[in-house]
Amino acid sequence: MQPFTDPAMVATYAQSTPRKVPGFADLHRMATLLLAERAPAAADILVVGAGGGLELKAFAEAQPGWRFVGVDPSAEMLDLARHVLGPLGASVELQQGYVxxxxxxxxxxxxxxxxxHFLKRDERLHILREIHERLKPGAALVVAHHSIPETGDMARWLARSVAFAGGSTADLARASASAATMAERLPVLPTGEEEAILTEAGFREVALFYAAFSFRGWVAWA
Structure with missing residues (x-):
């Protein structure tokens, strides 16, 4: 929680996050398309970890008929979401707390x-089970976060993502040092374990749809 209550981090989140995640806007577009495969024109969508509002804004712009509930434990990040959403916030209910x-x-x-990727395995499983309980049968869940290939070196994959965020002038040595710190702090899991947790939580047809250095995204069905 601490980084997401820091005023300096919150102030730069909306600008810095798209630079850190390869294909950030496309990730949101793909998520929208995957949700829309089975969601009706007037769908109700649950967004967990909604602080910042960036995905909510993308979803609301693409699907004006959808309604959203966004949940996040950080009051500061939810304030940012309200600012980012602007008039689009009329279709969004924001709640402070966990799932x-x-x-x-x-x-x-x-x-x-x-x-x-901020949560340990048992915490992830709890959240995914809570989400599953709140979905209609056959509804889609889209997740994306840091993960690594089964035989991958975590620090190396994270370093690649850090270097990407640094742009064309990225210092590879500094990226590696930052990645080593991330590897110590983040409970990053291999892709097979990610898919096993989704299945254990009750989801089926788990499928990878997005991969970009240390970031992976899956769609699964309730």
């Missing part, structure tokens, strides 16, 4: 983007 605080639904789809 347990979310309405029971049932929802027509859900997302959890750039969030689960």
């Amino acid at each position: 347990d605080a979310a309405p029971s639904g049932p929802f027509d789809g859900a997302t959890c983007l750039l969030t689960l």
